Amino acid sequence: MDQPTPPSASAAPVGIGLVGAGYIGAFHGESLARRVPGARLVAVADPAPGAAERLAVNLGCPRAGTDPAELLAEPAVEAVVIAAPARFHASLVQAAAAAGKAVFCEKPMALTLADADRAVEAASTAGVPLQVGFNRRFDRGFAAAHEVVVSGRLGRPQLLRSLTRDPGLADPSRVPPWAVFVETLIHDFDTLCWLNPGARAVDVYAVADALVRPDWKDRGLLDTAVVVVRFDNGAIATAEANFQAVYGYDVRGEVFGSAGMVTAGDVRGTSMRFYGEQGVVGEGVKRNVDLFHDAYVAELAHFVACVRGGEPPSVTGGDARAALAIALASIRSVQTGGPVRVADVAEG
Numbered sequence: 216m217d218q219p220t221p222p223s224a225s226a227a228p229v230g231i232g233l234v235g236a237g238y239i240g241a242f243h244g245e246s247l248a249r250r251v252p253g254a255r256l257v258a259v260a261d262p263a264p265g266a267a268e269r270l271a272v273n274l275g276c277p278r279a280g281t282d283p284a285e286l287l288a289e290p291a292v293e294a295v296v297i298a299a300p301a302r303f304h305a306s307l308v309q310a311a312a313a314a315g316k317a318v319f320c321e322k323p324m325a326l327t328l329a330d331a332d333r334a335v336e337a338a339s340t341a342g343v344p345l346q347v348g349f350n351r352r353f354d355r356g357f358a359a360a361h362e363v364v365v366s367g368r369l370g371r372p373q374l375l376r377s378l379t380r381d382p383g384l385a386d387p388s389r390v391p392p393w394a395v396f397v398e399t400l401i402h403d404f405d406t407l408c409w410l411n412p413g414a415r416a417v418d419v420y421a422v423a424d425a426l427v428r429p430d431w432k433d434r435g436l437l438d439t440a441v442v443v444v445r446f447d448n449g450a451i452a453t454a455e456a457n458f459q460a461v462y463g464y465d466v467r468g469e470v471f472g473s474a475g476m477v478t479a480g481d482v483r484g485t486s487m488r489f490y491g492e493q494g495v496v497g498e499g500v501k502r503n504v505d506l507f508h509d510a511y512v513a514e515l516a517h518f519v520a521c522v523r524g525g526e527p528p529s530v531t532g533g534d535a536r537a538a539l540a541i542a543l544a545s546i547r548s549v550q551t552g553g554p555v556r557v558a559d560v561a562e563g
């Protein structure tokens with residue numbers, strides 16, 4: 216992946232405001248304060264009483280509050296990282312862009328295509344960079360697989376696969392309806408598009424059920440899904456997800472082409488193996504922030520380098536829209552029980 220030049224030691228750090236101090240916001244905040252070169256965490260906002268203050272105190276961040284609008288009005292905030300719940304993302308991107316701030320937004324950038332368009336338009340009108348949190352693109356293994364595809368060594372992509380198996384099931388009250396598509400498989404849809412460069416998704420056929428928690432099905436939480444995606448270059452892809460991976464967080468990708476195959480992703484968290492009486496045993500990881508620790512840091516480092524260097528981020532609002540269109544087509548496919556053309560969803 217072509218990376219913008221990291222900010223030089225002499226360049227002033229990019230002042231970053233964090234919007235949302237929950238699970239991933241806390242991890243991003245820590246990365247911005249301690250791990251990302253050229254970044255300085257200058258403000259945190261979260262409407263939950265005490266959440267922003269606690270994180271700010273832990274990280275030595277000078278400002279904390281409950282109102283994202285106040286954070287956006289702060290001159291020391293040059294860029295924002297949005298880690299609020301998905302339903303707020305598009306409006307927050309719009310407000311941040313209108314305030315002239317560079318924007319990193321967690322996935323999904325929006326829950327409707329109209330909102331996605333609104334967010335992209337706002338960033339473009341304001342002339343600010345907009346990057347979306349498809350962190351798998353910054354994982355070393357996935358990035359290396361992408362390089363192989365782009366180099367042409369793999370030949371013509373024919374079959375692609377991307378899967379997410381998560382050890383934990385979200386509380387249905389904390390995630391949007393159809394979360395398996397718009398929150399989880401959205402990563403896989405982006406991976407499939409990215410690993411099949413230049414191709415567009417034509418149609419999808421999705422099957423989904425609540426096999427982990429059947430009692431949560433009527434609350435809108437499906438936990439197991441497979442989606443077949445056909446692309447306009449002829450490649451056929453599958454994306455799959457499940458939320459009961461007892462062995463750990465498991466994310467893998469694969470492209471099979473006319474001249475070979477490339478795979479990425481490894482459930483083994485480290486190269487450690489214990490050779491004992493029971494055989495050879497490795498260790499899995501239970502949390503995405505462990506499996507993708509370095510990728511989460513690298514995506515923010517890329518964002519900061521783009522802000523400082525004035526280059527466009529490699530993961531765009533357009534990428535977020537493309538993945539969302541596949542997710543929405545998948546939902547319609549489950550509802551109708553048949554294949555759905557992505558253009559029918561994407562064009563209204």
Ligand SMILES: NC(=O)c1ccc[n+]([C@@H]2O[C@H](COP(=O)([O-])OP(=O)(O)OC[C@H]3O[C@@H](n4cnc5c(N)ncnc54)[C@H](O)[C@@H]3O)[C@@H](O)[C@H]2O)c1
Nearest residue numbers: 234235236237238239240261263298299300301303321322
């Ligand atoms: N890229 C990834 O791998 C990854 C991993 C985890 C979460 N996420 C995404 O990050 C987002 C947040 O997920 P989470 O697990 O951290 O959720 P969370 O519920 O743990 O945290 C969300 C936080 O946002 C706060 N909040 C609520 N409304 C807000 C608003 N209007 N403005 C600012 N903050 C607000 C809440 O008080 C809470 O502290 C989701 O969109 C999720 O899909 C991405």
